[in-house]
Amino acid sequence: MDFSKQRLGQLIVVSGPSGTGKTTLARKVCDRGEAVFSVSCTTRAPRPGEVDGKDYFFLTEEDFLARVERGELFEYARVHGRLYGTLKSYVYENLQRGVDVIMDIDVQGAMQVRACEDDLVKRCLLEIFVMPPSLDELRNRLSGRATEDAAAFELRMQNAAAEMEHWRKYGYVLVSGTREDDARRFDAILEAGRMRTSLW
Template sequence: MMSKQGILTVVSGFSGAGKGTLMKALLNRYDYGLSISATTRVPRVGEEDGLEYFFLTRERFESMIEQGELIEWAEYVGNYYGTPKKYVEEQLAAGKDVILEIEVQGAFHIREQFPDALLLFITPPNAIELRNRLVHRGTESMDKIEKRLNRASEEAVFMKQYDYIVVNDDLDECVEHLNEIIKSEHSRTLRNDSFIEKMSNELNVFKKGD
């Protein structure tokens, strides 16, 4: 890797695109810093505090907002979601890539504060597949599934503002692909100003020395 600063990667995507499963697999397989989000929503069966989310009361969450301790926060389907700031900044400064899974509205707030953030949007290969996945997940009523599909239709408008559109067709391939995208981004010219300057200066010294 060339650039010393870690890359902040923001992962969004349609509800049902498989973001959660992808993130778990990616973080198991590779050495990323994960920023665990805070939320006021009720844990699903099997979810643990400090693992999937920090599950907070509304009072505690609102206090963090007031203290400026969150990079971003949003209210979504009646609950707060947010990202504690301190951990993310420390990781990036230490050269570690950090991945955040964030709803669409939150992603653009992150980009305002971290202009070099890399925004990835996860999508199933088509809309039928999205509906099938929501239905087969089996944790939601048909009414909620319809709401999520309507929401997806609204979110699709924002896909163009992401840097990459990543199709999650095969979990394993998608995890590899996400990792490749982030690795590749380290070599992007815009992230390597200081290397270019160093190399140019060294070559100029040779020229003068000849």
């Protein structure tokens, strides 16, 4: 066995309610060049400045649905009438080049990725649920930033509580504490993950 031989990248799925800082954690790793964010595909029109293949892969509804039919997507969902999803091709090319790919997705999307039977996914998958220390603490963190009305806020809290029920399905749970400690522990999960024998 030659360990200098390229190992596979990791498919890092990060979920958790907003307010836990999960996106910030993921972004820091990408900013350091240690992983790339997964680029989603969508049927919505590009907004000014958005670049095809960087912000999104922009697809027609017909093309999107044909790809779903052919099993080319990991996961997808319709939101406000538009389709959003993740193309396997983008993810697999990176994994095969040894590049870690981060998917910042909700528990429904994660469930679809987890259900994928492809050998590459089974070998590379690393699932992290970022958990607020408690619902009360999440309430504190979210109330500071919210510019929404009370009803919308309560709905967000209910959604968070519902998401949090799914933590056990993930391989790892990171219970959020201080920002520094969270970053250190997130990095430890990724660094350890790169030494998994399944990646060779």
